[in-house]
Amino acid sequence: MPNFAIFGGSEEALTKMRGGFVVDVSHPCNQALPRWVSTGLFQQIDTSRLSNWGNVIPEIIDLPGNAADGGNVWMAPFDWGQTSVTYRTDLFEVEGEESWDMLWDKRYAGKLGSLASGADAWWCGAIKAGVDFDDIASDEAFEKIAAVMREQRPLIRVYTDDTTTLEQALSSGELTAAMTWNSSAVLLQSEGIPVKFAKPKEGALTWVCGVVIHKDAPNVDRAYDVIDSLLSVQTGEFMIGEWGYGHSNIKAFDKFDEATLQGLGLSKRPFEILEAGHFQQPQTQEWETRMNETFEQIKAGF
């Protein structure tokens, strides 16, 4: 078994690695990739050393900032999916279509939950505020998003990076709706809890995550082994079937019929899903810091 260091958010992991923490492999998402690469903390991935590379869906390799020298990449894409609203179908009465407004619904004040990390929540706020991701860095966008986040804050019972907390609260009825990733809904459904992963009319937040190798990785060979196994069909089948995440290996989807995939909000053509939602875009370090600073202040009540 590999040793895992688990973080509340990838930003925390990056901070720790900048402080000298060395790992073999770590797991950022597309939105953070160019910033991660610019820290100089990672090495290029020699794709010829990965036996499963040929089956990786090309569109999700070709992400902004991912191309390195000579066909190498910085990040091997591994999983993709959505951030949306998981809600209790028996406790939450949807008015009209499913929408991000559900997490701003005053009827359920104190019974709504949210992911604590700005890397999800702020972007969802942007969708709610109607901000185009192309303009997310403007001052105007900052103000608009901050306003909706402040409006939401008194309604939120708990902000947490621990998805188990949200899942347990949804299952007990402490929360009626929460911002989650695909897996929370799939896990709760498998336990027989009446929940649904909403398809908000404004579109969900979509992302691709992957694995990168640290420049001083002590076990480079094993790092490649880990990555290759993460990209394998078996891993993919588990990711899709048990957790409801998209996988990067096209062959992993063969075991599932179109209807099952659709039910999970997945497809063999990831970009259909990713583009139908709002796909996260890389931002500058200044933006990231400003966003986190603002969001943390809002969560603290300011």
Place this chain on the structure above:
Amino acid sequence: MTETSVQTSAAEPAAKPVSRLERLLYRSEALRGYLLMSPTLLIMTIGIIVPFLILVTMSLWTRDGFSFDATLTIANYLRVWNEPIFGALLRRSFWISGVATVATVVLCYPMAYYVAFHVHRNKMMWIILMTLPFWTSYLLRVFAWKVILGYEGVINSGLQGLGMIEEPLSFLLYSKSAVIITLAHAWAAFAILPLYVSLEKIDKSLLEAATDLGDGPVARFWRITFPLSMPGIIAASFLIFIPTTGDYITPALLGGPDGAMIGNFIQLQFGAVNNWPMGATLSIVLMLWIAAIALVFLFITRQAERRVS
């Protein structure tokens, strides 16, 4: 001093030759003292003074993208002074740990009192029994409170079972009160022990004298026992107030949005917000505030003690 040692060595020419170091040690009492303290001094220097200096230096830097701008400036301190969020979080932290401190001392006083005055055999066993919960990890105790106070927790399901409430009480968890309750329990051992020691030390004949002179049990307590146990109360208050103000894990797990404390914000500066100099500044500001509050508290209790005696 010099003359005597010269004389002794002259009088005993056969004695072993004494090295210069030994002679120096023999002569200087201060040097012997420092030598004895050297392990502690070394640890203090490496573990406290050096990190503190790093913290002070870093608090005078500023963040610059991914790295630091090492020009010395008090910009961070000005921010702490000017932006209301920092003051509010500090006030909230002092309020929460102040209430927790008072609650802990008030709740632990009777326990310590009982063992000090009414238990005559196996006192040590009683003390150990009272500190038994503290043999488990701090984190586990915090999680245990999460289970007790939770939506489907012990209290809520108990009250529901008795038919006293219909809907679970949601204010129990994710609130300031959840943090206060947990802190008051988690730090109880730090109140019981100093309180017990100071109560145990009280000369029982003073109590008898007070009774002889006509004091009832209540008057006797307020005139003799309570003032004499003051050192224990002060020690307990400090031991709880100082570390809980900066506590981070309890509010993180149980506080919810309204229960966040300054410790959580400091952690964020070193994590997601990525502003280490600001984190350093906040740590120092917190330290200064705690020192100031402790001094005021000490001054007040001293004055009170003087008035009593």
